[in-house]
Amino acid sequence: MYGAAQRFFVLRRSGRASEASDDLYAAAAAYPRLVTLRCGIALLHASTGRRADAAAELEALTADDCAAIPFDALRMSALTQLAETAVLLGHRPAAAALRRALTPHSGTLVLQGLVVWMGAVDHYLGTVAAVLGDEADARRLLDRAVRRHQEWGAPVLEAASRRALRTATAPALTEREREILDLVAGGSANKEIARRLGISVHTVERHVANGYSFVGLDEGRLKDAVAELGASHGCAVADVTDEAAVVEAIGAATATLGGPLDVLFSNAGISGAVSGVVDYPSEIFSRTLAVHVTGAFHMIKHSLPVMKDGGSIVITSSVVGLMGFGGLCGYISAKHAQVGLMRAVATEIAPRRIRVNTLHPGPTSTAFQDEIEMAATGLDQAAAAAVFDDLLPLKRHAVPEEIAAAVVYLASDESSFVTRTTLAVDGGLAG
Numbered sequence: 001m002y003g004a005a006q007r008f009f010v011l012r013r014s015g016r017a018s019e020a021s022d023d024l025y026a027a028a029a030a031y032p033r034l035v036t037l038r039c040g041i042a043l044l045h046a047s048t049g050r051r052a053d054a055a056a057e058l059e060a061l062t063a064d065d066c067a068a069i070p071f072d073a074l075r076m077s078a079l080t081q082l083a084e085t086a087v088l089l090g091h092r093p094a095a096a097a098l099r100r101a102l103t104p105h106s107g108t109l110v111l112q113g114l115v116v117w118m119g120a121v122d123h124y125l126g127t128v129a130a131v132l133g134d135e136a137d138a139r140r141l142l143d144r145a146v147r148r149h150q151e152w153g154a155p156v157l158e159a160a161s162r163r164a165l166r167t168a169t170a171p172a173l174t175e176r177e178r179e180i181l182d183l184v185a186g187g188s189a190n191k192e193i194a195r196r197l198g199i200s201v202h203t204v205e206r207h208v209a210n211g212y213s214f215v216g217l218d219e220g221r222l223k224d225a226v227a228e229l230g231a232s233h234g235c236a237v238a239d240v241t242d243e244a245a246v247v248e249a250i251g252a253a254t255a256t257l258g259g260p261l262d263v264l265f266s267n268a269g270i271s272g273a274v275s276g277v278v279d280y281p282s283e284i285f286s287r288t289l290a291v292h293v294t295g296a297f298h299m300i301k302h303s304l305p306v307m308k309d310g311g312s313i314v315i316t317s318s319v320v321g322l323m324g325f326g327g328l329c330g331y332i333s334a335k336h337a338q339v340g341l342m343r344a345v346a347t348e349i350a351p352r353r354i355r356v357n358t359l360h361p362g363p364t365s366t367a368f369q370d371e372i373e374m375a376a377t378g379l380d381q382a383a384a385a386a387v388f389d390d391l392l393p394l395k396r397h398a399v400p401e402e403i404a405a406a407v408v409y410l411a412s413d414e415s416s417f418v419t420r421t422t423l424a425v426d427g428g429l430a431g
Contacts, residue, residue, distance in 0.1 A: 008040060018048045035061070036074040039081040046088040049237055051223075058085050062097040069101070076110045076121070083124040087131055095128040102128075106141070109152065119157040120148040127164050139165065150381075155374035158381055163367030180204055190412065240268045240295030243302075250302050261307045263411040266296045267316045271368065272330035274375040285330040292334035293341060300345055300356075310353040314410045315342050317358040319426040327376060339422060346420040355419035357410050362426025363388045364398040393428035 008020035024044055028037040039061060045054035061068045061082055069078045079101050086094040102125050110118040126141030142165040149158035183193045190204045197204075222235035234256030236249035254260065272288035273281055296315050303313070320328065321335030339358050346356035363369055363385075373384035389395050406425045409415050424430050 008044065020044065021048070034074070035069055036078040036081070039069075039078040039085070043081045043085045043088075046085045051089060054085055055089055055091060058082060058089065058091055058094050062086075062094040065097055066101045076105060076108075077118060080110050080118050080121070080124045083128050087127045090131055092132060095131040099125060099128045099132065107144070107148075109148070119154060120145040120161070122148060123157070123161045123164065126161075130164070155380065156371060159367050159370045159374065162370060162381060240266075240298055241290045243298050246295075246298040247302050250299075250306065254306050261303055262311050264299060264303045264307065264311070264313045265316075265407060265411065266299045266314070268292075268295050268299075269316065269368075271372045271375070272328070272334070274327050274372075276327060277329050280329055285333075288330035289334045289337065292331075293337045296338055296341060300341075304349065304354070307354060311355075312411045312415070313342075313345070313354065313356040314407055315356070315358045317342075317360050317422070319360050319362040319424060319430050321358065322360055322422060322424060322430040328372075331372075342422075343420050350419065355410075355415065357415075357418060357421045357423060359403070359406055359410060360422055360424040360426060360430065361403045361406075362392060362398060362424070362429045364400060364403055366400060369397070391429060392426070396427065398425065398427065 008024050021044060024037070024040055028034070028041055031037060038057060042054050042057035042061065045051070045057065061078075066079065066082070069075055069082075079098060082094065083098045083102065085091075086098055102121055105121045106125055108121050110121060122141040123145035126138045126145060129135075129141060130138040142161050145161040146158055146165065149155075149161055179197070180193060183196070188196070193204050194200055222237065226233045226235050234252060236252040238245035238249040240246055250261075268291055270288060270291050273284045275281070300313060307313075315338050317338045318331070318335040320332045321339055324332050342356050342358045349356065363373070365385075370381050370385070373379075373388050374381055377384040377387050379387065385397060389397060403425055406423060410418065410423060
């Protein structure tokens with residue numbers, strides 16, 4: 001039973017929760033009275049897109065102030081799994097119940113048996129506070145969770161708390177961003193929007209980039225963003241290594257748009273392992289190439305038939321796709337391979353005036369980069385970031401908005417004569 005729980009949490013943190021389904025269902029069948037496994041299945045459903053099933057289980061388990069959760073050694077494990085489920089679903093009534101149940105345990109850490117370390121209770125309290133719209137309390141609790149994870153030498157959990165803190169305190173869309181996104185969704189061209197609003201085309205594009213920067217991989221947040229943006233927007237979640245899932249997602253996109261694609265931004269990625277070549281796990285090497293290279297191939301292959309002539313394809317590579325470091329052979333190989341894919345496709349589809357380019361960000365202040373830096377250096381987040389800052393001529397990380405602006409440039413008509421290009425936005429690192 002503990003083995004199934006541990007495997008689920010490891011796979012979920014690497015974006016592969018569905019692979020744990022059989023083990024978790026088998027454990028629940030073998031131990032039907034163990035409520036913590038029901039909580040795990042609710043989280044599994046929420047993590048794999050089965051929102052209705054997850055919501056039904058969550059509501060049953062949090063009813064009457066979580067009366068279904070026994071006061072035993074696994075109670076805290078059950079409550080934190082339900083908190084994660086509530087956050088994924090944006091379920092406010094469950095979040096409120098879980099906040100009441102978890103508050104007496106603020107400042108403590110959660111273990112499930114001896115194999116699964118779930119981290120600081122304040123992390124879960126902070127995330128449910130964010131669901132309830134209490135930004136001040138979310139910030140306070142998540143700050144405490146970051147410090148707690150630093151004290152205990154848990155860099156992955158620290159990075160998760162930092163990521164949750166950024167999400168909880170992200171600014172809402174401005175009225176101008178909403179206005180511009182509504183006009184884009186209605187079919188207005190950027191130049192037309194600029195004339196109508198009395199602003200420059202560049203300003204329109206920056207507002208669009210800022211608006212879409214709030215959308216990530218979490219299906220619950222994606223659906224919330226769609227609801228906020230309006231009926232003319234849509235989302236689909238897919239594993240890019242699964243060709244059938246990609247076909248379905250692209251079909252959903254064209255159905256939402258009511259026509260062909262203008263732009264494909266292939267941005268899926270994982271970090272792989274940090275290890276020398278001799279000790280590098282072969283399965284992780286294969287998985288890293290599958291996500292970055294086969295995933296981009298799937299997206300391009302199935303987008304091209306439904307893309308307008310004159311469109312744009314942008315593939316996120318990395319500064320390490322232009323150079324090399326030891327200890328990251330899987331990630332670096334994948335990022336170099338994306339450049340080869342870009343150049344081949346750009347040449348092949350040039351007669352259709354579709355431009356294909358790779359974007360090569362340097363170190364950027366994101367949770368993804370935090371995890372890579374901490375794993376590569378063995379230091380906490382702040383110390384690891386300082387090491388990487390020192391590598392850059394500009395002596396700082398990029399912020400996501402700087403990368404977004406480069407994506408907008410490659411996607412827009414302003415780059416109409418740019419193709420087969422590797423665009424580095426790296427603070428001078430590769431140069």
